[in-house]
Amino acid sequence: MMIWKTSLYNLKSKPLYTILNIFSLSLSMLLLLGIRQLKISFEHQVAHNLGNIDLVIGAKGSPLQLVLSSVLHLDNPIGNILYEEAKKISKNPMVKTAVPISYGDHYKGYRIVGTTNDFMTLYDAKLERGQKVDNVLEVIIGSTVAAELQLDIGDTFLSSHGLTEHSIEVHAEKLTVVGILKPTRKVIDHLIITGLESIWDIHHHENEMMDEHKEHDHEEEHRKEFDTEGHEEKEITSLLVSFRNPVAFLNLPRKINEETNMQAALPKYELNKLYNYLSLGIDTIAVIAYLILMISVMTIFISLYKMVKERSFDLALLRTYGASNFQLIQMILFEGLIIVMIAFIIGVLVLKIGANVVFELLGQKDKVHMFVTLPFQEILQIGVVVVILIILTVLLAIIPIIKMNISTILNNEK
Amino acid sequence: MIQTSNLTFQYKKGEQILSFPNITLDKQESLLVLGKSGIGKTTFLHLLAGLLKPTGGKVLISDIDLCSLSHNQLDKFRGQQIGLVFQKKYAIQSLSLLDNLKMRLFLSKKSIKDTRIKLLLEQLDLNDCKNKRVQALSEGQLQRLSIAMAVIHRPQVILADEPTSSLDDENCKNVIELLKQQARETEANLIVITHDHRIKPYFQKSITL
Structure with missing residues (x-):
């Protein structure tokens, strides 16, 4: 001492x-x-946030950007792909799961991802409370979102267009929280998850409003998306794929890149680069x-x-x-x-x-x-x-x- | 009790061999060792304190031969049985007066009660400045602190090296009396080594080197 x-x-x-x-x-x-x-x-x-995603399929452009935006949810999306086309790939026997995601909106800086319930299994995420998304305009939220924004089951909020906190264009549809996820320490903790239909719905209405205002030259993407009433060509941002068989790493990406107007990016490879x-x-x-x-x-x-x-x-x-x-x-x-x-x-x-x-x-x-x-x-x-x-x-x-x-x-x- | 026999010391091979007279002190006896500068007074003191190993001869303190002790045993023995007073009144600079005394007790590994510190602080009139750092102490306080450091752990032998040479007559008398008083209280042998003849009258026994 x-x-x-x-x-x-x-x-x-x-x-x-x-x-x-x-x-x-x-x-x-x-x-x-x-x-x-x-x-x-x-x-x-690289190790965790990739979850079980072996391949990302999205619009042609920078593969790194595709990985950053669709897997790590850090960058802006490149563009959209046709849901029908993407669906064809999910039927490939080498594909184990194929999860479509669609996004472009946020709530207070947290991204809203339209997807299917399979999305959660990619990250081994489990519900802590509440239930899965069954209906349009229902969302489940990641643990960080719940804690930071103090949202609880039954709460409603309005989403905004764009991906950063500062964009102010607000959509008219109210989203309702129906479930909260357990913490995973993966990117899903920071996401708001809803059905694909909710995203389509929100933008559909918006489109109608725009039509009324005769702003046809604006938001070309959206017009194409819903060009004829009743017969919509639905679009998604990207498709997250996990393989059944490692051989797929060799064949599938090349096939997609050569034969379709979509691109396939390997997240592990891009991130290592x-x-x-x-x-x-x-x-x-x-x-x-x-x-x-x-x-x-x-x-x-x-x-x-x-x-x-x-x-x-x-x-x-x-x-x-x-x-x-x-x-x-x-x-x-x-x-x-x-x-x-x-x-x-x-x-x-x-x-x-x-x-x-x-x-x-x-x-x-x-x-x-x-x-x-x-x-x-x-x-x-x-x-x-x-x-x-x-x-x-x-x-x-x-x-x-x-x-x-x-x-x-x-x-x-x- | 302290005894030396045929003590010799040589700093380097080929240099002059210093030899010292035999001394025998009974319990509580005091001794004044006089000698001119450069004659080996300090060497004698360091031999008695076990800080130097003699080239020949023996130093016995309470029948323990210092030469027979290992390095570590000697450290321990010194910490418990020997108190040194230096001419420059040194203590550990970064510590307070009180912490210096506590440190000294801690290193002696003797179980001595804290009341001993209190008593000594009062006897040596150091109570008011016990929390001061050593650097902030006055000459007289430093002088008394160095005596306190030498006796706090109740040693068997108190060795003082030129404790008075820079002091005026009155302070010289004070220091010697304090040393003798403390030696009496702790029942220790007091050996003062000096060229200062003023203190000769205070000692019954003296030798000249």
């Missing part, structure tokens, strides 16, 4: 050194943790982070070494009081560890708060789900590396103690 106290007072007696040490170490920890966080978040997206672009940047930051860590370890070494040299008389004195070499080493080790602990806490806190603040500032609340909480194990790993480095540093810094000749030091200071 006294040893701890002495270490603490030693640090307090040289605040500038202590602050410098803590600052540089927490900066490097922040970077190390941040990079780990980025990597893990990304890997989590994206990850490879990013990882160059991530690796660079990682190198910088390790450099900063080295520098801060060196700063800590210099200040501990200096303290050992400057306080050699104090240390010799402690020896005359009966302190063993081991107790002196403990004292300096504690000083190092106190710095590490404070720096670590600062690093973790800044990372947690920082991530939220950044997303808040960007006004992209719905994208916080990109950020997975860093698992404790990862934090521990970095902690262990740093602690080992500090222990090595301390061992170097205490060499003068081991060599110390108490008698000479006491004589010299006289």
